[in-house]
């Protein structure tokens with residue numbers, strides 16, 4: 001039986017086609033695991049994932065039952081002290097890592113600071129002549145800002161070389177110490193070839209660090225198959241762990257005990273409760289920790305990771321690509337005259353889980369959509385982002401979004417001055 005998708009329907013796509021796609025969606029039962037308002041189409045899981053229905057019960061459990069009743073004993077009795085590693089082990093298979101290679105802790109930016117410093121330290125010992133760090137100039141700014149801050153702090157000879165997608169391979173040569181890139185671009189959703197880039201880096205004697213913010217939970221990731229050295233990412237997007245939930249660090253086993261991240265707090269010490277005067281690094285992944293972990297937030301991660309680890313990531317990727325294909329196709333069929341430009345790759349195999357659309361009035365158009373409870377977001381100067389989280393977005397959601405877009409454009413509803421007002425968060 002052929003399943004209808006935007007790819008194999010040759011006539012114009014209809015509402016009934018979308019209903020049929022939903023009926024055959026093997027992931028449709030996951031929608032009930034999220035608490036989303038009935039009248040809302042949520043297309044912003046690429047920024048903040050939806051709330052799992054179990055989140056409130058989990059928060060109550062951590063706050064009332066554990067903290068409230070067992071107080072400080074909870075560090076031992078409820079596994080609080082090991083939580084960063086326990087949850088890291090839960091996350092590991094989603095990103096192609098092994099147990100003992102991942103911890104959940106701190107923010108992505110802080111974690112990037114730690115692993116970049118650790119990688120540069122390794123290289124300074126093995127190949128001090130290598131001074132370059134290859135990064136993508138158009139990457140999410142915090143990665144670049146963090147690297148700039150570290151280079152300035154080191155007061156060293158290191159130099160950041162910014163390259164865009166097509167220039168990356170050429171920028172990696174014998175002078176490069178570290179290649180530090182994001183797999184899925186935050187704005188366009190374009191996917192970089194982790195395998196090829198990591199291989200090129202290694203062939204030149206460089207180390208490879210990957211930011212997986214827009215990959216983790218959205219698609220299969222193969223860190224160890226690609227022999228990646230370090231990785232970081234967040235859990236509040238496709239892993240649905242909650243606003244500001246801790247990020248993660250991956251350090252390949254072969255590097256653990258060989259280098260050291262510089263935020264050398266007591267949680268990364270070999271014996272934290274020995275309270276020694278001098279820092280002695282843990283020889284395993286715990287060295288990537290710095291201080292006391294945010295237990296309430298980590299508790300919520302358990303719920304998000306439980307859902308993510310029960311979903312088949314191949315199916316998740318397949319569906320988010322199909323949703324994106326449907327969106328692009330409907331935009332072409334129903335909104336051709338309104339000047340939208342799809343800036344994400346049209347080839348789904350080169351795209352993550354979102355579609356970015358440029359339009360000079362993108363901000364106001366997105367506000368008009370949000371006013372109709374269709375929630376995406378906007379990235380300056382002119383990009384609307386539509387995130388297709390496969391666990392809770394339906395094909396009919398995509399249909400209804402494009403109908404709303406058409407209505408907003410045809411009747412010029414975006415011209416309402418209310419939609420021109422810029423909010424702090426766009």
Ligand SMILES: Cc1ncc(COP(=O)(O)O)c(C=O)c1O
Pocket residue numbers: 047107108109110140142143182186211213214234247
């Ligand atoms: C690629 C990438 N890196 C990092 C971040 C954010 O990092 P942090 O959680 O430290 O604010 C984002 C946020 O969207 C991102 O897209």
